[in-house]
Amino acid sequence: MSFADLAVDEALLLRMSGAGPRYTSYPTAPEWKPFTSDDARAALERAAATPDAPLSIYVHLPFCARMCLFCGCTVEITRRPDKVASYLEALELEVSRTAQALGGRNKVLQIHWGGGTPTHLKPEELTRLFAILTRHFELLPGAEVSIEVHPHVTSFAQIDALVACGFNRISMGVQDLDPHVQEVIARDQTTEETEALVAYCRAKGMSGGVNLDLMYGLPEQTEATFAATLQTVARIRPDRLAVYGYAHVPWLKKHQTALEQYRLPTAPERARLFYVAIEQLSQFGYEVIGLDHFALRSDPLFKALESGTMHRNFMGYTTHPADEMLAFGMSAIGDVGGAFVQNDHDTRSYEARIRSGEFAAMRGIVRSPEDDLRRAAIQAIMCRMRLDLDELGREFSRDDLPAHFARELEELRPLEAQGFCALDARGVTVLPKGRLFLRHLAMVFDEYLRKSKPDGPRFSKTI
Ligand SMILES: C[S@@+](CC[C@H](N)C(=O)[O-])C[C@H]1O[C@@H](n2cnc3c(N)ncnc32)[C@H](O)[C@@H]1O
Ligand code: SF4
Structure with a gap:
């Protein structure tokens, strides 16, 4: 098109x-109500009734070494290794408790690790987490195994560990490559390191492809700077691209207030920036998938769009048809047994509840x-x-x-x-x-x- x-x-x-x-x-989430551990257990027990239906798994890894000032994700900024160790222990308990509540239901068609920055974990921690999942769940042939990373903190050794586990898709945050915009948003990431990481993932056989995230509406962004970012990104040629509009929600994310000292694009400027993205990406051979997602025609997501087999869940658009999703970690959202279930979004209280033998559900809804x-x-x-x-x-x-x-x-x-x-x-x-x-x-x-x-x-x- x-x-x-x-x-x-x-x-x-x-x-x-x-x-x-x-x-x-x-x-949508604003309609959800307080949920208890018992509500989460009941949802899993209902899900146990279809033992052969494949599942998806989402794991939330909230840690980042440094806060990007635009960030709207659920993150915990830390450099303390003991925090990760303690979190992994809690995840191990949560995964085994969940597997138990599901009876024998254990087939998995899709795994996604999001964050935060999952590659805040060391290679051996990544491997350990993967082993925790596969100890309890069986990965079906053809499963999609994907992860979100920040290129600036991701090493080749981490990619090696992920590929050895079977990760076959990767999504990298880029946002904007302009040095001034990066300085304002407190993100330092050179084009070279992003390019090198994409090339390394491809060489290592991440066959499912590479996604890059961009963002428009950031402070100090202009049409010219964003067009330059788009051109560089098109040269790197990811299989997929997400081009998100910056969500400025300082009442939820206080650190975003720091960006108000700069010029934030107005609504017409945001529209213009998104227009530039659509125009340029179309010229570079990217198709609009839906909303703010783009893909090359060779990408399985585009083929799924054309054949009417695309799906959508908390990970966004996907080619994989597993209807129900288990979610592990603080703030993670699952979709099981006809209910959405979200975990506690405070790391300490998530861990404490898991350690006390509960599920850490906090909000959710049983769908009518x-x-x-x-x-x-x-x-x-x-x-x-x-x-x-x-x-x-x-x-x-x-x-x-x-x-x-x-x-x-x-x-x-x-x-x-x-x-x-x-x-x-x-x-x-x-x-x-x-x-x-x-x-x-x-x-x-x-x-x-x-x-x-x-x-x-x-x-x-x-x-
Ligand atoms: C978990 S991060 C991606 C991985 C890694 N932490 C990174 O930043 O590179 C998920 C994506 O959410 C998007 N995002 C974060 N904050 C946002 C905001 N306030 N508005 C819109 N998109 C946002 C960014 O594009 C980011 O790449
Ligand atoms: S690295 Fe990603 S998740 Fe972490 S603060 Fe930056 S945008 Fe947010």
Whole structure:
């Protein structure tokens, strides 16, 4: 698909900017309620009823040596090795307790380690953590095993350890390569080290590919600086790219206040920066996958998009179909037994609860049948670019869906008029231009958003 097919301009991007969920879950996190250890155990016991269904595993490793001032992730800044050792012990307990609650259910199709910076761990710690997982869970052939790293702190020895474990995908934070922007955001990362790490991972046979994360809307970024970053990144040629809009949420992340002394791009400037990214990446041969994700045509994610087999979970877009996800570590979010379950986001209290024999769940939600139906509708739009109500009706044994979603289909009309989607007798198809605005299409099906007040939960900007 060419840039012209996208038919997008800055004015449109600006018009569509505003707050909106990313729908890595539905119901979204603001709707979740306090959850206890017993709630988490009950969810795992329900999940035990389908012993052969493959699982995904997410492990959260919150540690970083230094705080990047833009960071919106759940992190713990430390250089103390005993913190990592103690955390690994807690993870070991949590993994074995979870495996026990799942009975014999132990097949895994996808593992992802996120953070923080998982390569804050030494090579032998990475290997140990992997062994903890595989002691209890069986990795199926063809499984995707992936990790997020910060190139500046990641050594070749760590990559060797990861490859020996079987990691086959890697995602690296880049954000922006301009030296002045990096100085302002407190991130030092040369182009050379990123390039060398990508080359090393490829040479070592990380066959599943390399993703780089970029960010627009950072302080002091200009069209010219960002265009230069995009050109360099295109030369490094990752298989996939995420181009996130900087979420400035100083009421949640106090350290971001430090960035307010600089010039933060205005809404029109953000739209312009994202426009530059879409235009350039299209020229360099990247396809829009959905939202802010791009991939080369040779990447399995693009093939999954074309064949209607793409999936979406807390890791973002994926080619792997495991529906349920176990999550280990502080703040980690799982999706098991019809419930979302999030762990305590304070490392000390997470560890203390695990050590006392509990699960460390803090928030979550058991989905209702209506939640599951709407979730499936949202997934169809965001992953398959097509919501077919006949198909959804068969899946949920319902023949009243056109009437049930009559209001939603009506609300899609203005988005159809903008060229984002096309409605027909059986449902709705997302058009190429709409791939950039999937959040807006999905929001129509979000029952909670409809009920929420204008001053309700705050989401990040959609552009
Ligand atoms: C866990 S980090 C990636 C690995 C590693 N810690 C690093 O920074 O290179 C995940 C990604 O989240 C994105 N991110 C972090 N803070 C963000 C924010 N405030 N707004 C938007 N994206 C953000 C960045 O693109 C970052 O690469
Ligand atoms: S390295 Fe990544 S996770 Fe750590 S503070 Fe920086 S952006 Fe956040």
